[in-house]
Amino acid sequence: MNYLPRNNILIFYFLILPFTAFAQVEERRFVELKSEPELRLAPGEQNQLIVSFLIKEGYHIQANRVKDENLIPTKLSFESAEGLRIGDPVYPQADEFRMEGVKEPLAVFGDTLKIQLPVKLINTMGKQRFLIKGQFYYQPCDASKCYYPREFDFNLSIRVKQ
Amino acid sequence: MTLRIISISLVVLLFASAGLVDNGAIAQGKEEVSVDGSSAPEFSLPDLKGEQVSSDDYKGKYVVIHIATTWCPFCNAEAPHLEQLNQDYEDKNVKVLIIDVKEPKDLVKTKLKDRFNLSFPVLLDSDGSVAASFAPEGVLPDLARDEVMLASNILIDPDGKIQFFSLLDSQNFDAKLVDLKAKLDELLASE
Numbered sequence: 001m002n003y004l005p006r007n008n009i010l011i012f013y014f015l016i017l018p019f020t021a022f023a024q025v026e027e028r029r030f031v032e033l034k035s036e037p038e039l040r041l042a043p044g045e046q047n048q049l050i051v052s053f054l055i056k057e058g059y060h061i062q063a064n065r066v067k068d069e070n071l072i073p074t075k076l077s078f079e080s081a082e083g084l085r086i087g088d089p090v091y092p093q094a095d096e097f098r099m100e101g102v103k104e105p106l107a108v109f110g111d112t113l114k115i116q117l118p119v120k121l122i123n124t125m126g127k128q129r130f131l132i133k134g135q136f137y138y139q140p141c142d143a144s145k146c147y148y149p150r151e152f153d154f155n156l157s158i159r160v161k162q
Numbered sequence: 163m164t165l166r167i168i169s170i171s172l173v174v175l176l177f178a179s180a181g182l183v184d185n186g187a188i189a190q191g192k193e194e195v196s197v198d199g200s201s202a203p204e205f206s207l208p209d210l211k212g213e214q215v216s217s218d219d220y221k222g223k224y225v226v227i228h229i230a231t232t233w234c235p236f237c238n239a240e241a242p243h244l245e246q247l248n249q250d251y252e253d254k255n256v257k258v259l260i261i262d263v264k265e266p267k268d269l270v271k272t273k274l275k276d277r278f279n280l281s282f283p284v285l286l287d288s289d290g291s292v293a294a295s296f297a298p299e300g301v302l303p304d305l306a307r308d309e310v311m312l313a314s315n316i317l318i319d320p321d322g323k324i325q326f327f328s329l330l331d332s333q334n335f336d337a338k339l340v341d342l343k344a345k346l347d348e349l350l351a352s353e
Binding site for chain 2: 027028068069070071072099100102103106139141144145146147148149
């Protein structure tokens with residue numbers, strides 16, 4: 001009888017231990033969305049939606065146009081939505097970054113990355129709000145190491161002006 | 163009795179948690195990374211012709227291994243120097259290998275082997291498991307084990323022991339392989 005509680009405690013101990021390990025090893029994050037992108041449009045109206053990403057201090061990501069064809073350019077994409085026309089993203093001018101031992105400077109984005117997105121509301125489709133899935137694909141580096149390319153999924157919101 | 167066991171369990175958990183935090187912190191300091199002299203993991207991987215290449219094939223030789231991807235600017239910067247090292251040391255019982263991680267064969271052939279005219283084997287580690295097997299335990303715990311190894315250089319001696327190991331997560335990128343060659347020269351001179 002006395003063995004039952006002890007066994008339960010041991011089982012609890014062995015079950016909980018791996019979770020304590022996972023809890024303390026968070027995956028490294030390089031980019032965050034500054035705030036959920038949102039735009040208000042009247043039917044027929046076109047405007048620029050600004051999508052802002054914060055690139056963590058000490059890191060940069062490859063620009064949308066890279067000088068070395070081997071590198072992976074940043075890409076912002078969206079799913080299509082009936083009633084909306086989303087134009088090609090307009091990226092800011094890239095910074096130059098010189099890496100130790102690499103001859104040509106790299107074209108990169110750092111700090112805050114603001115991408116303009118032309119959006120036109122063609123038809124409200126009877127909606128008050130469109131929620132569009134976006135994907136940000138980027139390859140992060142720091143001064144001495146590059147990391148696997150990563151995807152960042154988020155939503156952008158287009159509200160219909162009443 | 164039950165209360166005592168609960169108390170002991172909690173204390174053990176507390177120490178286990180503290181130990182994990184501490185190990186992570188130590189691992190971030192590059193000075194703490196030391197795998198020199200340890201046995202290199204064994205591997206067997208296909209090359210770009212589809213032929214299997216094994217670590218056993220290199221027993222009795224010095225092997226320089228660079229862990230690479232095509233999109234890694236450090237790897238691209240280092241590739242010509244690896245080729246030069248291969249040519250300069252090929253008659254000194256030294257072999258050079260690139261282990262490319264998680265990329266398709268055609269891409270690696272075009273963007274690495276052909277682009278840099280590499281005369282030494284490029285092996286395909288399609289799931290990253292071989293690269294991961296070289297990663298020192300506890301180093302950069304927030305990265306995948308194979309990711310830790312990207313752009314690293316390893317020198318293995320004829321007995322299969324690691325004699326030089328550089329993770330790229332340092333502020334002193336050595337594209338020209340100055341430190342690795344110095345170690346190689348030292349080992350060759352001591353024979």
